[in-house]
Amino acid sequence: MRAAPYLLCVPALVLFAGVVIVPLSMTVLLSFHDWGQYKGIEPVFILKNWHEVLSDSYFHEMFARTFRVAFFVTLLAALFGAPEAYILNRMRSPWRGIFLLVILGPLLISVVARTLGWALLFGGNSGLVNKALMGMGLISAPLPFMFTEVGVVVALTHVLMPYMVLAVWASLQRLDPQVENAAVALGAGPFTVLRRIVLPQVMPGILSGAVIVFALAASAFATPAIIGGRRLKVASTLAYDEFLNTLNWPLGAAVAVLLLLALIAVIWGANRLVERRYAQVFA
Amino acid sequence: MSRNGPIALTYHVLFVSFMLAPILVVCFVAFTPEGYLSFPTDRWSLRWFYAIAQYPEFISAFWRSLWLGAISSAIAVGISVPAALAIARYRFPGREAMTALFMSPLMIPHLVLGIAFLRFFTQIGLGGTFTGLVLSHIVVVIPFALRLTLASAVGLDRSIEHAAVSLGASESVVLRRITLPLVLPGLVSGWALAFINSFDEVTMTVFIAAPGTETLPVRMFLYIQDNIDPLVTSVSACVIAITVAALLVLDRAFGLERLLIGRSAGHGR
Amino acid sequence: MAFLELEKLTRSFGAHNAVDGLTLGVEKGEFVALLGPSGCGKTTTLQMIAGFVEPTSGAIRLGGKDLLAIKPAKRGLGIVFQSYALFPHMTVAENVAFGLEMQGVAAAERRTRVAETLELVGLGAFGARFPRQMSGGQQQRVALARALVIRPQVLLLDEPLSNLDAKLREGMQIELRQIQRTVGTTTILVTHDQAEAMALSDRIVVMNQGKAEQIGPPHEAYERPATPFVANFLGKTNLVNGATVRPERISFAESGLAGTVRTRIFQGNHWLYQVDTASGLVTVIRQNTGEAMPGEGDAVHLGWEGRA
Numbered sequence: 001m002r003a004a005p006y007l008l009c010v011p012a013l014v015l016f017a018g019v020v021i022v023p024l025s026m027t028v029l030l031s032f033h034d035w036g037q038y039k040g041i042e043p044v045f046i047l048k049n050w051h052e053v054l055s056d057s058y059f060h061e062m063f064a065r066t067f068r069v070a071f072f073v074t075l076l077a078a079l080f081g082a083p084e085a086y087i088l089n090r091m092r093s094p095w096r097g098i099f100l101l102v103i104l105g106p107l108l109i110s111v112v113a114r115t116l117g118w119a120l121l122f123g124g125n126s127g128l129v130n131k132a133l134m135g136m137g138l139i140s141a142p143l144p145f146m147f148t149e150v151g152v153v154v155a156l157t158h159v160l161m162p163y164m165v166l167a168v169w170a171s172l173q174r175l176d177p178q179v180e181n182a183a184v185a186l187g188a189g190p191f192t193v194l195r196r197i198v199l200p201q202v203m204p205g206i207l208s209g210a211v212i213v214f215a216l217a218a219s220a221f222a223t224p225a226i227i228g229g230r231r232l233k234v235a236s237t238l239a240y241d242e243f244l245n246t247l248n249w250p251l252g253a254a255v256a257v258l259l260l261l262a263l264i265a266v267i268w269g270a271n272r273l274v275e276r277r278y279a280q281v282f283a
Numbered sequence: 284m285s286r287n288g289p290i291a292l293t294y295h296v297l298f299v300s301f302m303l304a305p306i307l308v309v310c311f312v313a314f315t316p317e318g319y320l321s322f323p324t325d326r327w328s329l330r331w332f333y334a335i336a337q338y339p340e341f342i343s344a345f346w347r348s349l350w351l352g353a354i355s356s357a358i359a360v361g362i363s364v365p366a367a368l369a370i371a372r373y374r375f376p377g378r379e380a381m382t383a384l385f386m387s388p389l390m391i392p393h394l395v396l397g398i399a400f401l402r403f404f405t406q407i408g409l410g411g412t413f414t415g416l417v418l419s420h421i422v423v424v425i426p427f428a429l430r431l432t433l434a435s436a437v438g439l440d441r442s443i444e445h446a447a448v449s450l451g452a453s454e455s456v457v458l459r460r461i462t463l464p465l466v467l468p469g470l471v472s473g474w475a476l477a478f479i480n481s482f483d484e485v486t487m488t489v490f491i492a493a494p495g496t497e498t499l500p501v502r503m504f505l506y507i508q509d510n511i512d513p514l515v516t517s518v519s520a521c522v523i524a525i526t527v528a529a530l531l532v533l534d535r536a537f538g539l540e541r542l543l544i545g546r547s548a549g550h551g552r
Numbered sequence: 553m554a555f556l557e558l559e560k561l562t563r564s565f566g567a568h569n570a571v572d573g574l575t576l577g578v579e580k581g582e583f584v585a586l587l588g589p590s591g592c593g594k595t596t597t598l599q600m601i602a603g604f605v606e607p608t609s610g611a612i613r614l615g616g617k618d619l620l621a622i623k624p625a626k627r628g629l630g631i632v633f634q635s636y637a638l639f640p641h642m643t644v645a646e647n648v649a650f651g652l653e654m655q656g657v658a659a660a661e662r663r664t665r666v667a668e669t670l671e672l673v674g675l676g677a678f679g680a681r682f683p684r685q686m687s688g689g690q691q692q693r694v695a696l697a698r699a700l701v702i703r704p705q706v707l708l709l710d711e712p713l714s715n716l717d718a719k720l721r722e723g724m725q726i727e728l729r730q731i732q733r734t735v736g737t738t739t740i741l742v743t744h745d746q747a748e749a750m751a752l753s754d755r756i757v758v759m760n761q762g763k764a765e766q767i768g769p770p771h772e773a774y775e776r777p778a779t780p781f782v783a784n785f786l787g788k789t790n791l792v793n794g795a796t797v798r799p800e801r802i803s804f805a806e807s808g809l810a811g812t813v814r815t816r817i818f819q820g821n822h823w824l825y826q827v828d829t830a831s832g833l834v835t836v837i838r839q840n841t842g843e844a845m846p847g848e849g850d851a852v853h854l855g856w857e858g859r860a
């Protein structure tokens with residue numbers, strides 16, 4: 001009887017041990033191996049790749065760009081996604097469901113197809129976005145979006161926005177609607193209700209959404225690869241190049257492992273923050 | 284009760300336009316009659332949809348993606364069910380750690396998984412094989428399968444099974460007549476969500492797919508890397524149409540919100 | 553020898569004894585209520601009889617045979633769960649037929665027995681419905697029908713009425729008692745509602761922390777509680793100079809214990825008084841007969857039978 005739960009978990013455990021833990025360990029190990037143009041991968045234990053990744057300014061710049069993009073994507077998603085989730089939550093019945101589907105649906109549509117849409121919208125000087133912006137008189141000359149950080153940030157924000165809406169939406173569902181009414185009954189105006197009653201309660205949702213969006217933005221591949229192209233490298237596209245073009249696997253592995261470690265640190269830190277500051281809300 | 288004011292509604296319209304714009308653009312451009320990227324203005328044409336037929340690699344990639352998604356999701360559900368029962372029913376040392384482990388592919392960047400699998404599969408001789416793809420896709424979709432099977436296992440009132448036992452049902456009868464029918468909606472929705480995620484996966488697969496085993500998103504990605512032309516928009520439009528159709532069916536059947544948030548199916552009051 | 557016997561039944565969870573040396577004999581056809589506060593071990597006791605929880609020690613015998621040696625599926629007991637535990641994917645008729653199917657009863661007989669039992673609980677017309685299309689009270693009756701149709705040797709009811717509103721609960725209590733009288737099944741009811749236990753059962757078992765504090769007919773336990781716990785649990789009591797006195801036994805008199813009315817509450821068919829006396833606060837319940845009664849602040853004297 002004691003063993004029953006373990007026996008039930010055996011298939012999953014075998015899979016994870018064999019196909020997750022072993023490959024990940026091998027990758028960590030790989031990042032310590034040596035590589036040469038002609039000799040290929042040499043299974044030795046050296047710090048060369050790590051030293052290169054940590055000291056070379058090219059990698060510094062590339063990691064800085066990766067996290068800068070992730071930061072702005074997270075900021076934009078929170079700034080625009082949270083109000084939308086709130087508006088959605090106040091909608092009446094058929095519309096609520098319909099628009100929830102419209103906004104969350106893209107999550108399940110191929111990232112490649114969605115990014116292609118942005119490539120078409122940005123598309124050089126004649127792109128629709130520039131036409132629209134110039135039509136509104138906001139800009140006089142076309143802005144470059146393709147192969148720029150701004151373009152990557154906009155497209156990634158679109159790709160990851162549903163996660164933010166979903167997280168805030170979930171936290172809004174836990175909110176007691178009567179609490180808002182109680183505040184109104186006590187004489188609070190709509191803005192005060194929003195700032196003093198609603199926002200503090202959905203903050204954990206925004207933060208957990210932010211963690212997800214940040215993690216996914218920092219490790220996103222297809223979107224920066226298509227919008228950023230070969231010129232604008234982030235950590236993931238760089239690792240891809242090392243693996244499939246340069247064939248310097250150990251260096252690529254070091255980049256990937258470093259990215260993983262940085263993300264684990266960010267997620268862990270954010271979770272600590274959320275738990276400490278909002279423990280009372282969760283309890 | 285409370286409704287949205289005009290400012291909120293304007294914001295909402297802009298937001299929805301932002302969310303839909305790139306998707307609609309792809310679908311529009313796919314109908315262009317021209318040989319280059321442009322919007323169909325006075326005339327619509329299906330020429331780029333017919334053109335897909337000339338590119339067998341898209342067709343074969345599509346079927347491969349379909350099979351890959353179906354098989355890996357089915358196996359993922361098969362592995363998830365016993366694990367979900369164990370996690371939902373028992374309190375045992377290591378329970379939390381195991382749950383975290385099984386959900387971890389959600390948090391490990393697919394880039395890292397792709398690299399890890401590339402290394403691993405080349406070492407053990409599975410590099411570029413369909414078996415390798417299946418194994419790797421099982422791993423990335425297991426959290427989705429597990430989340431929904433777990434929700435329905437947790438939502439299952441234990442006393443319903445006890446009621447069946449007290450009426451004389453044997454263990455296998457309880458499993459067949461009571462437990463499985465009750466968790467079935469969870470299994471099906473778990474499979475469906477897993478399938479969609481497998482069907483769309485590109486970041487990890489791009490590392491491990493070889494020319495003979497490319498999935499549809501990988502084929503599309505590699506094509507776009509070379510050049511963007513109306514052909515890839517018509518392929519994308521097809522993918523979008525299929526996904527939207529699946530989405531509508533899923534929403535009808537289970538409710539998209541529940542699928543994505545993974546709330547319990549709850550049979551109790 | 554009783555029909556169903558629990559002997560020194562004990563179940564511990566870690567260091568804590570959920571049920572602690574419970575001994576009880578239930579006669580054939582008898583209706584016994586297990587009564588006690590939340591967490592006193594009622595459900596655990598019932599689950600041990602049903603076979604879903606194994607006793608740490610002690611014995612359970614049914615008709616002289618060791619029940620613990622029999623698998624839960626073979627015990628032939630009818631159980632109504634607190635949550636009803638209806639099979640949500642089966643119709644009402646299929647729910648009720650399930651137990652018969654397990655016994656291998658032929659389809660034709662199954663149909664008549666299901667129809668009969670549904671008729672008995674007043675749901676003759678509802679066989680084709682699904683549980684979720686029915687009200688709480690109706691679901692409860694389906695659960696009862698499902699348990700009764702297999703003609704169980706013993707019927708076990710775990711707080712079957714606790715999910716119903718007060719009015720429906722009262723109606724169901726009367727029905728439950730009638731049905732039990734009609735079929736004559738030995739029944740054990742678990743409840744924490746003392747009024748329900750007293751209204752329905754031939755005998756009550758007042759439990760506290762896994763132990764039986766008193767076993768006996770309801771009026772006996774009420775009038776002659778064996779312990780202060782039982783006295784308190786079965787209704788309002790006053791402890792005056794070391795003696796327990798029920799509030800409705802105290803009347804306003806010419807002489808007796810002197811006091812002042814602190815509060816007076818009208819409760820429809822009776823008045824509820826709190827009176828300050830030299831021996832502390834005393835609760836008094838007086839029938840409302842339409843006569844004028846003392847008001848708040850009035851000086852009164854309290855008297856009761858057996859008071860020297």
Ligand SMILES: Nc1ncnc2c1ncn2[C@@H]1O[C@H](COP(=O)(O)OP(=O)(O)OP(=O)(O)O)[C@@H](O)[C@H]1O
Pocket residue numbers: 565569570588589590591592593594595596597744
């Ligand atoms: N599986 C278990 N593990 C640990 N302790 C348990 C378990 N089941 C019951 N207990 C403990 O045993 C005691 C008795 O529980 P039981 O469910 O029998 O109470 P009860 O009288 O039915 O209460 P209630 O009126 O709330 O239903 C409680 O203190 C409970 O916490």
Ligand SMILES: [Mg+2]
Pocket residue numbers: 594595596
């Ligand atoms: Mg109980």
